[in-house]
Amino acid sequence: MFKAGTLITVISLTLAVHTSHAQMLPQHQHHSYQPLSDTGEKETMAEVSLDYVELRGNDGGEIEGDFSYGDDQNKFVAEVDYERGGGETEKNELWALYSRAISAKWNFLLGIRHDFQLETTSRNWIAVGVTGETPYSFEMDAVFFYGKSGSTAFRLEGEYELKLTQKWILAPRIELNFFGQNDETQGSGSGLSELEIGLRLMYEITKKFSPYIGVHYEREIGNAADFAREEGEDVDSTVWVLGFRAWF
Amino acid sequence: MTESFRSGAISRRTFVTGVGAGAALLGLPQRPLSASSAVSPAEVLSGHQFNLSIGYRRVNFTGSERQAVTVNGSLPGPILRWREGDTVTLNVRNQLARASSLHWHGIRVPSDMDGVPGLSFSGIEPGQTFRYRFPIRQSGTYWYHSQSGFQEQQGLYGAIVIDPASPEPFASDRDYVVVLSDWSNEPPQAIYTNLKKDPHYYNRQQRTAADLWREVRANGVARTWRDRHPRNWAQVSDRDIAHVTGETYTYLINGQTPDANWSALFKPGEKIRLRFINAASMTLFDLHIPALKMRVIAADGQNIEPVSVDEFRIGTGETYDVIVEPKGDRAYTLFAQTMDRSGYARGTLTADVNLSAQIPPMDHRPMFTPQDLGLTERPTATTADNKYKTAKVGHSDTESDPPTAVAGGWYYGNLAAAGLGSNAPIAHQPSEFGYSVDSRAASPANGLTDPGIGMRNHMRRYNRRVLTYADLRKLKPSRDRRQPERELQLHLTGNIDRYMWSINGEKPRNADPLLLRHGERLRITLVNDTTFVQPIHLHGLWSELETGDGQHLPNKHTILVQAGSTISYLVSADTYGRWALQCQMLYQRPGMFREVRIV
Numbered sequence: 081m082f083k084a085g086t087l088i089t090v091i092s093l094t095l096a097v098h099t100s101h102a103q104m105l106p107q108h109q110h111h112s113y114q115p116l117s118d119t120g121e122k123e124t125m126a127e128v129s130l131d132y133v134e135l136r137g138n139d140g141g142e143i144e145g146d147f148s149y150g151d152d153q154n155k156f157v158a159e160v161d162y163e164r165g166g167g168e169t170e171k172n173e174l175w176a177l178y179s180r181a182i183s184a185k186w187n188f189l190l191g192i193r194h195d196f197q198l199e200t201t202s203r204n205w206i207a208v209g210v211t212g213e214t215p216y217s218f219e220m221d222a223v224f225f226y227g228k229s230g231s232t233a234f235r236l237e238g239e240y241e242l243k244l245t246q247k248w249i250l251a252p253r254i255e256l257n258f259f260g261q262n263d264e265t266q267g268s269g270s271g272l273s274e275l276e277i278g279l280r281l282m283y284e285i286t287k288k289f290s291p292y293i294g295v296h297y298e299r300e301i302g303n304a305a306d307f308a309r310e311e312g313e314d315v316d317s318t319v320w321v322l323g324f325r326a327w328f
Numbered sequence: 329m330t331e332s333f334r335s336g337a338i339s340r341r342t343f344v345t346g347v348g349a350g351a352a353l354l355g356l357p358q359r360p361l362s363a364s365s366a367v368s369p370a371e372v373l374s375g376h377q378f379n380l381s382i383g384y385r386r387v388n389f390t391g392s393e394r395q396a397v398t399v400n401g402s403l404p405g406p407i408l409r410w411r412e413g414d415t416v417t418l419n420v421r422n423q424l425a426r427a428s429s430l431h432w433h434g435i436r437v438p439s440d441m442d443g444v445p446g447l448s449f450s451g452i453e454p455g456q457t458f459r460y461r462f463p464i465r466q467s468g469t470y471w472y473h474s475q476s477g478f479q480e481q482q483g484l485y486g487a488i489v490i491d492p493a494s495p496e497p498f499a500s501d502r503d504y505v506v507v508l509s510d511w512s513n514e515p516p517q518a519i520y521t522n523l524k525k526d527p528h529y530y531n532r533q534q535r536t537a538a539d540l541w542r543e544v545r546a547n548g549v550a551r552t553w554r555d556r557h558p559r560n561w562a563q564v565s566d567r568d569i570a571h572v573t574g575e576t577y578t579y580l581i582n583g584q585t586p587d588a589n590w591s592a593l594f595k596p597g598e599k600i601r602l603r604f605i606n607a608a609s610m611t612l613f614d615l616h617i618p619a620l621k622m623r624v625i626a627a628d629g630q631n632i633e634p635v636s637v638d639e640f641r642i643g644t645g646e647t648y649d650v651i652v653e654p655k656g657d658r659a660y661t662l663f664a665q666t667m668d669r670s671g672y673a674r675g676t677l678t679a680d681v682n683l684s685a686q687i688p689p690m691d692h693r694p695m696f697t698p699q700d701l702g703l704t705e706r707p708t709a710t711t712a713d714n715k716y717k718t719a720k721v722g723h724s725d726t727e728s729d730p731p732t733a734v735a736g737g738w739y740y741g742n743l744a745a746a747g748l749g750s751n752a753p754i755a756h757q758p759s760e761f762g763y764s765v766d767s768r769a770a771s772p773a774n775g776l777t778d779p780g781i782g783m784r785n786h787m788r789r790y791n792r793r794v795l796t797y798a799d800l801r802k803l804k805p806s807r808d809r810r811q812p813e814r815e816l817q818l819h820l821t822g823n824i825d826r827y828m829w830s831i832n833g834e835k836p837r838n839a840d841p842l843l844l845r846h847g848e849r850l851r852i853t854l855v856n857d858t859t860f861v862q863p864i865h866l867h868g869l870w871s872e873l874e875t876g877d878g879q880h881l882p883n884k885h886t887i888l889v890q891a892g893s894t895i896s897y898l899v900s901a902d903t904y905g906r907w908a909l910q911c912q913m914l915y916q917r918p919g920m921f922r923e924v925r926i927v
Contacts, residue, residue, distance in 0.1 A: 127525055152828050153763065181763035184823050185563065213825070215561045243536040250537075287522075287529050327525065 124151050127327060134323025136296060140165035142323075148179070155179040157189070165298075165317065172196040175207065186212030193225060200265055203227055209235075217241075232260030233268075249290070253278040262303050267311070269303025282325060291324040370402045370486060370507075370582065374409035376416055380430070382452075382474075382484065383423035389578050389585050394513050396483035397424065397474070403583045404507045404607060405472070405486030412467040412493040418460040420452060424479075427451040430460070431475040432488065433645060433865070434629055434885035437462040439905020442867055444475050447906040447923060451476055467492035468629025469603040469647045470885075471507070478516030478609070480914055485509065485607040490629070497803065498625045498634070500601035500651055504592045508615075508642065508664055508673050510577040510608040520915050523571055524827045530575040533670065533693055534567050558698060562767065564859055566696045567668075568824065569781065571860075571915065572610040574671025579611065581662065586674040589684060594654050596679055601625075602662075603649050606642040609914035612861065612888075613664040613673065614641050614783060616792060618688050620660050620677075622650040624795060630883040631803035638792035641667065641780050643863035645886035645912035648795075652677070659683040667782060667861075669693045691790065694782025700859055702769025702892030731815060737832065739815040743851065746811050747878030749774065749896040750853040756819060760833040760857070766823040768857045775893030776875065780861055797895070800875050800882040808872075808900045809879060812851035815896075816842065820889060820911070820920060822858045829858075829911065829919035841923035842909070844901040853896040856889040863888050863912040866924065868905065871897040886912055901926045 130145035146159040159175035177191030193205040209223030218240050225233040239253045255276040259268045268274070280294030299316035300308045308315050380399050387396040387403060399405030410416055422428045429451045431443035441462045445451035452458045467490040474484035487505045512519060522529040543552045559566045584590035594600050602622075606613060616622075616639035624635045626649035634651075642648055642664075654660055659678035666672065669690045676684045731739035731752045744751040756768050778784070779794040786792045822829040831839070844850065852871070856862050865886040872881035874896045881898060889895050904926050911920035 125521065125524055152826055181826065183763050184766035185825065213563055215563060217560070217563045243534055245536055245538070246532045246534065287526055 124149065129327035131325055132323060133326070134292075134294075134321045136165055136321050137319035138165045138317060139167055140170075140319070142321075146175075150179070153181045155187075157191075165319070166314075169198065172198075177207065179211070182210075183212075185214075186210050189223060205233065231263070234258040247284045249282040249284065251278075251280045251282055251292075251294075253280070262307075264307055267300070267304055267307045269301070269305070269307060271303070272301050273304040275299045275301055278321070280321065288328055289324065289326045292322075294321045295319070296321050370404050370406050370505075371400075372407045372409055376414055378408060378416065378418045379421070380405070380418055381421045381423055382428045382430075385483075387483070389511050389580070390513055392513060397428075397479045398483050399430075399486055402486075403483040404509065405484070407487045407489060407505055408472070410464050410488065410490045412464050412490055415461065415463045419457050420460060421457040422452040422454055425454055427453055427476055428479060428484070429458075429474055429476045430472050430484075431867075432460075432470065432472050434470040434647070435462075435488065436465055436868065436870075436903065439868055439903065439907060442905075442907065443472075444867065444908050447908055464490055466490060466629065468626055468631070469505070469605060469649050470629050471605045471607055471647065473607060475908075478520065478914060480607075481510075481512065481516040481519070481609040483509075483511070487603070487605055487607075489603065497631060498601070498651060499599060501598040502592075502594060503601045503603070505582070505603045505605065506590075506662065506675065507580075507582050507605045507607050508611075508613050509580045509583075509606075510572070510611045511580055512572075512576045512578070514576055516609075516914070519572060519576065523915055527571065527824050527827050528565060528568065530571065530573045531565070531568060532573070532575055533668070534565055535695070558701060558703065559696060562701065563825075564696060564701065564767075567693065568696075568859070569668035569694055570611065570666060570670065571913075573668055574666065577611065577666075577671060579608075579613075579664065579666065579671050579673035581664070581673045581675040584675070586672060586687075590675040591681065591684070592675070592677050593681065594677055594679055596654065596656055598653070600652050600654065600677065601649060602652060603647065604642055605647045606644050608644050610644070612641055612643050612667040612780075612863070614639060614667060614691070615662070615664045616640075617652065617660050617662055617677065618685070620652050620654060622652055624648055624650050624799075627800050627882055628884040628886060632882055633801045633803055633880070635795060635799045636793070637795040637799075639783070639786060640795035641783055641888070643861070643886060643888040643912065644914075645863050645865050646884075646888070654679070657683075659685040661685040661687055663688055665690050667694070667780070669782070691782070691786075696781070696859060696891075699773050699778075699893070700781055700891040702767065702772045702857065702859075737817040737819075739817065743812055743815055745878060746809070746898055747874050747876055747881060749776065749874045750815060750817070750851065750894070752815055752817060752853065754855055754894070755817065756857070757832045760819060760821055762833055764823050764826070764828045764830055764835070765821045765833045765857065766825065767859060768819075768821075769855060769892045769894075772855055772857075772892055772894045773890075775856070775888070775890035775895045778890045778893060780888065780890055797873060797888070798875055800873060800884075801877060802880040802882045805879050806872065806881050808849060808898075808902075810849040810900075812849050812898055814848075815851040815853060817853045817855060818842075818909075818922075820854060820856045820858055820862045820864070822860075822916070822920070824859070827915075829916040831909075831920055831922045835919055836921045836923070839922060841906070841925040844899075844924060844926045846901055846904055846926050848901050849898060850901065851896055851898050853894060854887070854889045855894045856891055859891050861888055861891050862916075862920070864909065865912045866899070866907065866909050868903050868907040869899050869901065869924075871899060873897045 126149045128147050132142050132144045135141045143162045148155045148157045157177040157179050161173040163171035174194045177189045179187045182188045189209045193207045195203045205225035205227040211221045221237040223235050236256045242250045257274040259273050262270050276298040278296045280292040282290040282292040284290045297318045305315045385396050385398045429443045442448040470488040473480045581590040657679045662675040664673040731742045739752040777798045779796045783794050786794045819832050821833045870883040873884050907924040909922045909924050911917050
């Protein structure tokens, strides 16, 4: 599976490089003067964005962020999603994605997700999805995963930023995790397995740095809830969070 | 030979650059330059031959030192004073570490003298000198600026004043150049990168929950929902009036901050000519002088039939000449607030060097209306097919058949008469339907009579008469009175979230040049599909704005296309070569740029 994932990454990266290279070639070779390269536009741009870096009340925390590099249409994205709660690592994911602009507000994503597991064996998923903004400005990620021996999963994330003032922002967030099968070792169940809802109050010290406080609620659902009960774990939890968002 | 212009040498008509020069000439005690005074006032260079040196210079506008890029060490650069009929030679030496260029904005030059790297020449390499030489065939107020990278933002601009060969039709006793510009302590590449990553980076006046609450209390939930729906659905931030704002900019008049207060002297009863030039990179200014009427006598350097107004909006790249007649031993404030009301440039007209006037409050902050989103009340006409949404443009009263469309936005036959504007249906090109375009005006209004967002009801609100393009009428009859043979419809497009800008959805490097036949007369119709006003500058040729009377079309070089609106002008393709058609907003120019080739 890992090989398949790597192959896809290689293909998508090659695709990205080729497309951007093609765009950089001047179209009119017969120009007697240098091409219009000096109008100030940079072909490519790199960005690090840390969406959530936070401590959570249940002896846990989350780091979710990405590095992207590319031009207007094609980007390489490396994403980290680490989540810990109640003394247990809930997410430990490293993504490598090719992102391609497909419409004014939406990007198509293709790549792999690698889940580091300390207790059991690590897993790889092929990830295919979209990220963008819906009417009424909800930010949304929807990614489908295909993993080992035909296992499937789907993640839907949404966030909204409500401006209370020019600097205070209230940001509700929701994440839904679906699986195509039961997986008792991972504690995930077929169908809707896990629901996370967060509400964060952010203060933009600068546009690039906003500390926040908030509350995070998560709940296991369906079979996943049954697995949790069998393990003697809580089905849901509500915790305070304290963190920051930054980009540069 | 370059020589300093001595205004004392001219008997009555003085031409000065402000209190610094003026006071010295009049023998008045010179004011100490305040801490925020960055550089000495621009000197006036006149004659036939000019030696200009582009170099770095430390400046201090806000309390911290920064590096500017200047001509002959002043910001703005020296005022170049030419005479119609002369041939001027300009030796431009580049002392920067990277390539540079100077473009003579609005001057009709041969295309290899136009100063656009990649089109006119290869630019001026570090340490090199480029010799510009061209005949002057026009008169009025113009300006020059770098056409390389973002050097314009760093101070590489200055005024051009051309004295007419024939007598000046409008008498004045004094003559001042007023260069409006925007300065940032941030390097321009950082501003561009910030906009790329967060287009709302410099916007600190977005609507908030408090505004929503006020609206709901006033209008109820249902009406508020209905009012906001088009913007919310289109994901448009309704107070996104300017991309780069007073958050980072300090606005300058002749290189002076509002605190430094550039001042110009008058004697009561004198007629004062003010030559306004908007040399800003990203700022449109709304200018008024409280308690003083302005008689607008020239637009983009070219004389018009005088119009008396209280206020005008000047787009980046545009120039307006006005005559004012201040009365009494008092002072008047030149107040140039930015379109989004995030800041202002300020200067003073005063009878006494120690007097200054009150600074007026800024006007209300504008908000997008459906018109700015390209949604006018006018009913949409037929829908041709899935890809082509069409709507009739309302310039023409004639009910004849519309012109015939051919590929690339060209129209032939049944064109409206010169002066009336376009009667062609609005058609979005297939290239507009991609990730690079986030909005297409469904039913664009005619932008001719629109004073622009935030200026639409100033008579009712503030009792100020605002200039519109419909007021502009060329003083002398148009030279070329032919009817347009064909029409080119170009769409100004963009995607604010990706901060990408384009024409017809195409980046310049992916687009073919627009080919014009030498000698032809054509109409260009610009359709602004974006939600931002776009100042569009056609190099090398006049843009004869169709303001109604085909015999008196004003010659312009830069035309404001209101958001979600359309406007038309005629062009006589009388100069061979490769020209730029570009957006004058600096950080949008990389994409909203197209080569025009006259063959």
